[in-house]
Amino acid sequence: MDNTLLMLPGPVNVAPNVLAAMSKDIVNHRGDEFGVIYNETCERMSKVFKTNNQSYILTSSGTGAMEAAISNIAGPKDKILSVVGGKFGERFAEIAKTHGIDVEELAVEWGTAVSPEAVKVALEADENIKAVSVVHNETSTGVAAPIEEIGKVMKNYDALYIVDTVSSLGGDYVNVDKFGIDVCVTGSQKCLAAPPGLAAITLSDDAWKEVEKNDAKTYYFNMKKYRDSGNKDPAQTPYTPSVSLIYGLKEALNDIEKEGLDNRVARHHLNAKASRSAVKALGLELFAKESCASSTVTAVKMPEGLSDKDVRGTMLNKYQIQLAGGQDHLKGNIFRIGHMGVVNYKELAMTFTALGMTLKECGKDIEPGAGVTALADTFLEG
Amino acid sequence: MDNTLLMLPGPVNVAPNVLAAMSKDIVNHRGDEFGVIYNETCERMSKVFKTNNQSYILTSSGTGAMEAAISNIAGPKDKILSVVGGKFGERFAEIAKTHGIDVEELAVEWGTAVSPEAVKVALEADENIKAVSVVHNETSTGVAAPIEEIGKVMKNYDALYIVDTVSSLGGDYVNVDKFGIDVCVTGSQKCLAAPPGLAAITLSDDAWKEVEKNDAKTYYFNMKKYRDSGNKDPAQTPYTPSVSLIYGLKEALNDIEKEGLDNRVARHHLNAKASRSAVKALGLELFAKESCASSTVTAVKMPEGLSDKDVRGTMLNKYQIQLAGGQDHLKGNIFRIGHMGVVNYKELAMTFTALGMTLKECGKDIEPGAGVTALADTFLEG
Numbered sequence: 023m024d025n026t027l028l029m030l031p032g033p034v035n036v037a038p039n040v041l042a043a044m045s046k047d048i049v050n051h052r053g054d055e056f057g058v059i060y061n062e063t064c065e066r067m068s069k070v071f072k073t074n075n076q077s078y079i080l081t082s083s084g085t086g087a088m089e090a091a092i093s094n095i096a097g098p099k100d101k102i103l104s105v106v107g108g109k110f111g112e113r114f115a116e117i118a119k120t121h122g123i124d125v126e127e128l129a130v131e132w133g134t135a136v137s138p139e140a141v142k143v144a145l146e147a148d149e150n151i152k153a154v155s156v157v158h159n160e161t162s163t164g165v166a167a168p169i170e171e172i173g174k175v176m177k178n179y180d181a182l183y184i185v186d187t188v189s190s191l192g193g194d195y196v197n198v199d200k201f202g203i204d205v206c207v208t209g210s211q212k213c214l215a216a217p218p219g220l221a222a223i224t225l226s227d228d229a230w231k232e233v234e235k236n237d238a239k240t241y242y243f244n245m246k247k248y249r250d251s252g253n254k255d256p257a258q259t260p261y262t263p264s265v266s267l268i269y270g271l272k273e274a275l276n277d278i279e280k281e282g283l284d285n286r287v288a289r290h291h292l293n294a295k296a297s298r299s300a301v302k303a304l305g306l307e308l309f310a311k312e313s314c315a316s317s318t319v320t321a322v323k324m325p326e327g328l329s330d331k332d333v334r335g336t337m338l339n340k341y342q343i344q345l346a347g348g349q350d351h352l353k354g355n356i357f358r359i360g361h362m363g364v365v366n367y368k369e370l371a372m373t374f375t376a377l378g379m380t381l382k383e384c385g386k387d388i389e390p391g392a393g394v395t396a397l398a399d400t401f402l403e404g
Numbered sequence: 405m406d407n408t409l410l411m412l413p414g415p416v417n418v419a420p421n422v423l424a425a426m427s428k429d430i431v432n433h434r435g436d437e438f439g440v441i442y443n444e445t446c447e448r449m450s451k452v453f454k455t456n457n458q459s460y461i462l463t464s465s466g467t468g469a470m471e472a473a474i475s476n477i478a479g480p481k482d483k484i485l486s487v488v489g490g491k492f493g494e495r496f497a498e499i500a501k502t503h504g505i506d507v508e509e510l511a512v513e514w515g516t517a518v519s520p521e522a523v524k525v526a527l528e529a530d531e532n533i534k535a536v537s538v539v540h541n542e543t544s545t546g547v548a549a550p551i552e553e554i555g556k557v558m559k560n561y562d563a564l565y566i567v568d569t570v571s572s573l574g575g576d577y578v579n580v581d582k583f584g585i586d587v588c589v590t591g592s593q594k595c596l597a598a599p600p601g602l603a604a605i606t607l608s609d610d611a612w613k614e615v616e617k618n619d620a621k622t623y624y625f626n627m628k629k630y631r632d633s634g635n636k637d638p639a640q641t642p643y644t645p646s647v648s649l650i651y652g653l654k655e656a657l658n659d660i661e662k663e664g665l666d667n668r669v670a671r672h673h674l675n676a677k678a679s680r681s682a683v684k685a686l687g688l689e690l691f692a693k694e695s696c697a698s699s700t701v702t703a704v705k706m707p708e709g710l711s712d713k714d715v716r717g718t719m720l721n722k723y724q725i726q727l728a729g730g731q732d733h734l735k736g737n738i739f740r741i742g743h744m745g746v747v748n749y750k751e752l753a754m755t756f757t758a759l760g761m762t763l764k765e766c767g768k769d770i771e772p773g774a775g776v777t778a779l780a781d782t783f784l785e786g
Contacts (some may be wrong), residue, residue: 026431026432028430028431028432030432032644033430033431033432033433033644033647034430035429035430036429036430041426041427041428041429041430041648042427044423044426044427044648045423045424045426045427046423047417047418047423048410048415048416048417048418048423048593048599048600049408049410049415050408050410050412050415050726051415051600053726081463081464081465081468081601081646082463082464082468082624082643083463083624083643083644083645084643084644085623085624085642085643085644086463086464086624086643089622089623089624116623117623120620120621120622120623120626121621121623122621209644211430211644217430217646217647217648218430218433218644218645218646218647218648219463219601219644219645219646219647219648219649220646238502239502239503239504239621240471240502240622241467241471241498241499241502241503242464242465242467242468242471242624242625243624244502260467261464261465261466261467261468262414262415262465262466262467262591262593262600262601263465263600263601264599264600264601264602264646264649265415265599265600265601266423266426266599266600266601266648266649266652267601267646267648267649270648344432344435
């Protein structure tokens with residue numbers, strides 16, 4: 023099982039140098055040595071977020087950072103507009119409801135992206151909306167939301183702009199300062215290709231003003247405490263951090279710098295384009311509209327007459343490649359191929375070779391090599 | 405710096421096999437392989453807690469588990485009795501206040517332990533107390549609370565018994581079922597000698613009844629979600645877990661089984677006894693009363709005329725041994741020697757040899773070898 027290739031929308035395969043970094047001795051997280059490591063990791067996170075604002079590392083999953091984003095900004099008297107077009111959009115709305123926030127859901131058909139116009143209409147209709155939450159990349163549907171264009175709309179309103187880039191940062195275009203994002207959150211185990219267990223968050227000056235005013239009903243995710251501890255000398259976290267995972271994240275961020283962030287994003291886009299062409303060449307149907315298709319995960323409709331067990335079961339048990347299934351009402355109706363993190367043509371070649379064989383073995387009348395041939399053609403075109 | 409010996413009340417030195425375990429490939433946390441690992445880790449946690457109840461692993465520090473304990477049990481209409489005799493008792497109270505809970509603080513002088521009688525008096529005086537929170541081992545003062553005796557008192561009342569064993573579990577006597585503890589929390593980086601970044605929690609049937617009734621205002625730490633995900637096949641966590649750290653924790657728990665939990669606790673008690681005798685032999689004063697002294701950390705009054713920089717600075721910079729300072733109003737007034745996790749006579753021999761030399765160099769008129777001599781005598785006595 024150790025040789026199973028993870029082609030999931032997180033967790034992703036982690037490079038050997040990143041894994042090795044986690045085996046270093048634990049240092050005191052209140053000491054100088056850790057302060058330097060923590061500062062450097064936060065600074066690198068800000069570079070990847072493309073922001074001049076401070077970033078913070080949370081010892082939690084991305085969901086923890088989503089809760090930090092919402093609960094520090096708004097409370098029971100506030101209203102939030104939550105774009106919901108997939109499982110993680112739903113999660114943002116659920117988190118807000120948990121904190122007693124009045125949530126207006128902007129429903130988007132799963133498999134399509136929200137339009138900036140729809141956000142504008144909602145903001146025009148209600149001036150009490152304090153913040154808008156958007157999931158950049160819905161791994162549940164394989165859709166990327168137009169966060170740059172929504173950002174242009176947001177600039178005309180007072181509402182804060184909260185964006186979940188958990189499964190896009192490092193794999194799709196994100197520019198926190200240029201897009202006018204006020205609160206941006208991400209996770210370690212997606213396009214950053216670090217081990218699971220860490221999240222990061224960055225807040226604009228406008229967001230901090232609301233944090234100051236808001237009496238956050240969360241202790242562990244209270245951002246004021248993160249800011250105060252981050253300003254100490256040596257820099258630190260308010261509560262014990264995952265020191266080993268931060269070693270890993272720092273190494274992974276170093277790998278991103280070496281590759282170049284723009285090169286990395288372009289690689290993800292090419293991965294996605296090649297994957298879509300391979301899917302179609304195998305006679306399969308894409309779930310998400312191509313105009314809003316994710317650069318980090320491709321959702322595929324389950325072929326007629328086949329089940330999860332047929333497709334994903336064979337891929338895993340016979341070919342040692344793990345694909346993701348559908349979530350909630352999409353369970354059994356789609357499967358998903360993650361192509362984020364360190365993935366390039368090699369992993370996709372293995373995946374689509376195996377997928378061609380799997381479909382043939384499941385009785386589909388296809389040319390097994392058609393997918394990987396289309397993949398190669400796309401990579402050659404660039 | 406890599407060779408610095410951590411003699412802190414967490415994080416502790418982590419054994420090479422535990423560090424190595426973290427470099428294994430990441431597996432899918434929704435898959436069968438992880439399900440087996442997660443179940444096994446939770447089962448081992450229950451053995452260490454000495455409970456027949458289910459345990460859950462949280463991707464957070466121990467503080468996150470403290471927030472889970474409080475916020476799942478009580479809400480704005482409820483009252484909690486919070487024993488406060490150090491920094492972590494204060495934290496329990498602060499967490500409860502953050503969640504709008506009515507907190508009655510049972511103040512205990514720092515350096516002394518709460519008496520079971522005081523808990524009884526408070527419970528007698530107010531039948532609305534829904535739960536009592538106690539920190540078993542206050543690392544901030546080096547005091548252990550009599551949680552078994554408090555448990556006997558608690559059995560006569562309806563209030564739930566919440567105990568923080570973050571810095572005692574695996575290093576002092578804890579028996580969740582026998583002591584009648586309803587919610588018990590711990591952290592990975594203390595006596596369990598695993599890397600920092602994980603916490604564990606276990607709840608009794610009575611506690612679960614309150615969890616069911618209570619509409620917890622936390623999303624990430626909502627225990628119902630942990631229970632539901634833990635019951636899935638394969639077992640999983642509701643949100644992405646720190647897979648690598650769980651590899652490490654599982655290995656560390658395996659080491660505890662090999663040593664034997666009772667042997668391990670006895671080793672910690674001997675470490676503590678030997679440390680206290682060494683401290684006194686060096687002419688230093690203990691901060692905590694010996695009758696309630698912690699088995700995992702020894703707090704020492706700062707010698708007259710010396711500063712943190714003199715003592716802890718010399719220990720770190722000249723002798724590569726890291727001791728902890730005092731927290732809050734104890735900063736500069738005490739220093740603390742952690743002797744938890746894998747520590748045995750060897751690390752203590754290094755520590756007290758270095759401390760003797762440090763004190764001599766700082767101008768104290770002592771016999772530098774007196775501490776380590778007393779240490780050896782105590783270990784010989786057993």
